[in-house]
Amino acid sequence: xxxxxxxxxxxxxxxxxxxxxxxVSGFTLNNYWMxxxxxxxxxxxxxxxxxxxxxxxxxxxxxxEGRFTxxxxxxxxxxxxxxxxxxxxxxxxxxxxxxxxxLLDLWGQGTLVTVSS
Amino acid sequence: EIVMTQSPATLSVSPGDRATLSCRASQSVGVNVAWYQLRPxxxxxxxxxxxxxxxxxxxxxxxxxxxxxxxxxxxxxxQSEDFAVYYCQQYNAWPRTFGQGTKVEIK
Numbered sequence: 001x002x003x004x005x006x007x008x009x010x011x012x013x014x015x016x017x018x019x020x021x022x023x024v025s026g027f028t029l030n031n032y033w034m035x036x037x038x039x040x041x042x043x044x045x046x047x048x049x050x051x052x053x054x055x056x057x058x059x060x061x062x063x064x065e066g067r068f069t070x071x072x073x074x075x076x077x078x079x080x081x082x083x084x085x086x087x088x089x090x091x092x093x094x095x096x097x098x099x100x101x102x103l104l105d106l107w108g109q110g111t112l113v114t115v116s117s
Numbered sequence: 118e119i120v121m122t123q124s125p126a127t128l129s130v131s132p133g134d135r136a137t138l139s140c141r142a143s144q145s146v147g148v149n150v151a152w153y154q155l156r157p158x159x160x161x162x163x164x165x166x167x168x169x170x171x172x173x174x175x176x177x178x179x180x181x182x183x184x185x186x187x188x189x190x191x192x193x194x195x196q197s198e199d200f201a202v203y204y205c206q207q208y209n210a211w212p213r214t215f216g217q218g219t220k221v222e223i224k
Contacts, residue, residue, distance in 0.1 A: 004160075039155070045204050045215040061212055095161065102208040103151055105172065107160045 002026030002106060004096045009111030016086050020111050022079040022096030027106075030054070030074040033099035036081045038092035039110070046092075049081065050099050063089075086115045119143050119207050123216035129224040130195050138219045140188040140205035149209035152181060152190045155218075156201040164203075165190070195221070 008020040022034070035050040049060045049070040058070050069082040079096055091114050098106035120143040130136045140150065151166035163172040165181045178193040192199055200223055205216040 039161075044218045045153070045155075045161075045206070047213050047215070059211075102149075102213070103163060103166055104153070104206070105163045107162065109160045 004098065004106060004108035006094065006096050006108045006111035009094065009113045011114045011116065012086055013117050014086060014088055014115055016115075017082070017084045018086065018113060019080060019082045020094050020113065022108060024077045024079065024096075024098075027098070029072070029077050029079075034070075034072060034079045035097045035099040035104060036070060036079075037095045037097050037104065037107075038090075038113075039095065040092045043092075047104075048094070051079070083113070086113075088115050091115045118212055119146060119210050119214050121205055121207055121214055121216035123203075123205055123219050125219060126217070127220045127222060129222050131224045132197060133194050134224075136192040136195055136199075136221055138190040138192075138203055138205075138221070140183075140190070140216050142186045142188070142207055145185045146207040146209035148184045149207060150181070150183070150188045151206045151208060152179075153204045153206065153215075154199075154201050155204065156198070166208075192221070 005023045012018045033052050036048040039045050048064050051058045051070045067085045071080045093110040093112050095110045096108040097104045122141045124139045148168040152164045153161050155161045164175050165171050181190045202218045202220045204218050
């Protein structure tokens with residue numbers, strides 16, 4: 001079965017750090033770009049970052065640049081998002097997403113990150 | 118960045134009726150728009166993209182139209198599982214951007 005399973009979300013204080021993970025199964029991870037997309041009821045969906053097949057290219061939304069780092073471990077079928085200097089406005093459900101020719105074609109169930117004091 | 122504007126914010130529709138959702142881009146994006154469905158407790162899914170190409174497993178009651186700056190998602194006969202939030206997204210220019218969503222609710 002093709003699936004992506006996120007983990008690692010939780011409650012963190014403003015200024016803190018958190019690393020969320022994504023376990024991939026059912027397809028060959030090293031054939032695909034991967035993205036992280038976040039969702040809040042108020043702002044909707046926002047693409048956060050993506051990474052190419054061999055991790056030689058990474059791109060970020062402006063608000064994440066310099067604070068977030070996307071990475072991957074293809075042999076372990078995993079993708080990660082390290083988030084530092086977290087802000088209240090980073091509170092969201094974070095989705096791991098397969099990124100195929102600019103289409104976000106396969107999504108996980110998401111992991112909730114709450115930034116609050 | 119390209120701003121995607123969806124209307125209406127909420128659409129009340131009876132089961133079996135047609136739903137029409139609109140999405141406008143702040144500048145031309147060709148046909149490079151995708152639609153996604155979010156249902157509570159479920160993984161979001163890609164519905165349709167690039168001038169009416171349905172993603173794998175998406176039923177034929179979903180269709181889209183438009184090019185340039187004006188796009189429409191049509192659900193021809195709403196089923197219970199179609200009550201959800203729908204987002205359009207452009208992938209013509211970087212960064213990819215989403216609309217703010219249209220919630221389709223039961224009338």
